[in-house]
Amino acid sequence: MNLLKKIFFIDFIKGLSLTFKYNVSRTITMRYPDEEKWLPYQRFRGLHTLNRDSQGRELCVACELCAKVCPTQCITVIPMEDVGTDLKSVPRGISDRIAKVYEINLVRCLFCGFCEDACPTTAIRMGRDYELACFTLDCAIADKKKLLTPRDIPAEFEGGFVVKAKFIRNDEGIKVKPDLSKKKRWW
């Protein structure tokens, strides 16, 4: 039996068929910055967002709880009163107290998520952006304007997929813009 196996190269053929199977199967390499991108799950803790309510008012009331709970003290909140300017216009926040300055130092932030746990109005939430590299240190400080802009990936979008993406490189840094329509499981 052993001799027959040797004469007809049974083991060799077994090995060759296995490698051929792998040769024609799909590769596990993700072409990450160029063509594909992995979208994180909803529970992922990436770049923070400041949310608005359905009428477009800022949810943040500048209570400074996030700044207090932050273990690296990377959040700076300076509150201000938001009354008396114009009563007819839509107020900017949900109460008469909003943040004058809201800054997160992303270099120091360790993305623990304590700030979103502490927030009483669910204003601050961790988003799903994880490409935070850039050329200068200016962009490492996320100000209120940056935090209030809506993100590419909506909060209700379920993650854990690989999608087609486009690699964009400009002066501010690099971004990989996902195309949410085509989802694909990655192994």
Next chain:
Amino acid sequence: MPDVNTLIEVALIIVKVVIVSMILFSLPLPLTWLERKIAGHIQLRLGPFRVGPHGVLQPLADMIKLMFKEDITPYKADKWLFRLSPIVAMVPAFAVYATIPFGNTVTVPFINKEISLHIADMNVGILYVLAIGGITVYGIMLGGWASNSKYALLGGIRASAQMVSYEIALTFSCVGVVMIANSLSLVDIVHTQKGAILGILPNWNIFYQPLGFIIFLIAALAETNRIPFDLPEDEGTLAAGYHVEYSGMRFAFFMLTEYLAMVTVSVLSVILFFGGWNSPPLVPETLNNLIPPIFWFIGKVAVFIYFFMWLRFTLPRYRYDQLMTIGWKILLPLSLLNILITGLLLI
């Protein structure tokens, strides 16, 4: 003053030589790419992907890199031999192609002349190929000796021992084919493989000489220093074997030799056992007239090249004593047995 016809013949031969050597010089570029791609896909990777679409320009980038690399000659190395040996290894690899027939005769437009697709139809073609192919090992040995390095020397010694052992089995496995064809000329060997057995199977020597083919394939693998017999450049124990001290273009010459050797054994197995440029018999006549015979030749060679690369990423390396055992105790008696059986059947 020779007459015009002789001059045209000479010019044609020169043109053929130039074209063949140009093709052979550029052949390692796609082959390195292919090898890395196959390696990648077998290991579930992608292989080179960044330079050009699907990384096809990667070998060009590598070539530029190799050209600009510093050409180091080791201290206390035998300088003259060190510089000579890549050339000694490379020239025979090219010289082999003087007698390889790539296809039947073709009529070239404009000059309306029948041209045979081989440089020379020697009547001892197969002998010439095996003899010249065997010279390559001198380059490897000299390179290993001249480098003044233990690893290179061991690689060179291993190469010489391996070549001596497997050259015998390789040559004997070709004898069966020669006996069937009644000729040593490669063109004649291909011509005898025309037609079909029972109308279905092609009349190729593989069906008459299965044992001879297996011996030829294994011995050829050893001759080309490829896995599972790549002991001369055993990365695990000898760093890079005989070319450990080489860099830049000299290293590239050794790589070129190695790839050309692989192409040579693919071409030889196609010519000897797979009917050269003959098409398989079940191909319809109209299609056969449309496709030039050289297509079949290149296609078969490509299959063999893929097979060698596939094998490389499947099998581990043999131990040195196993290599010798396979060569002397198994392949040599079997190839003699093959000659005996062929002789008995031909009577």
